Amino acid sequence: AQSVTQLDSHVSVSEGTPVLLRCNYSSSYSPSLFWYVQHPNKGLQLLLKYTSAATLVKGINGFEAEFKKSETSFHLTKPSAHMSDAAEYFCVVRATQMDSSYKLIFGSGTRLLVRP
């Protein structure tokens, strides 16, 4: 069965310090992996995605994530947090089903707080 676990419901960092949002997945098949960001009262915006090409994926706004198959992880990082990064972040797995259809599985979200 496929699943995705975001290890922290809340992460708090100071402006200018690194950001690490952790995501682990479980999948019987090679997955596609996505990170989405949701600012307050807004829809979800794609940050980046992994689709079995390079394991280090660069996204928008300075974010990047590394796919580590041995650790079944896809952690999101940014070298220096900005106040505008405060939002909720979702790790999403797109996994193949037994009937060859695809299903998106969302993590429960990590709320990033950025302190001045």
Next chain:
Amino acid sequence: NAGVTQTPKFQVLKTGQSMTLQCAQDMNHEYMSWYRQDPGMGLRLIHYSVGAGITDQGEVPNGYNVSRSTTEDFPLRLLSAAPSQTSVYFCASSYSNSFTETQYFGPGTRLLVL
């Protein structure tokens, strides 16, 4: 190009009332879907459509109906609202349901059922 649009932005219903949440996209996407977002649970798929005239159930379809008469529109109907349907609803679309396809999300509709 407006992307994915949803109306209304916010709605209050009484138990037993019906309503339709509207979703439209202008990107000529074949695949459209509806999700609900509840605290601490991420997004869960309600219904989806792989093209005009074709719909199917997702993870939590009970209490919701959909239809897809055009490529652009994918309305979600609540026939008899219940407090358990209080949630934020997101519509999404993508060119296809292929493995690597990115889904684009609308801004959401906040629904409160009293």
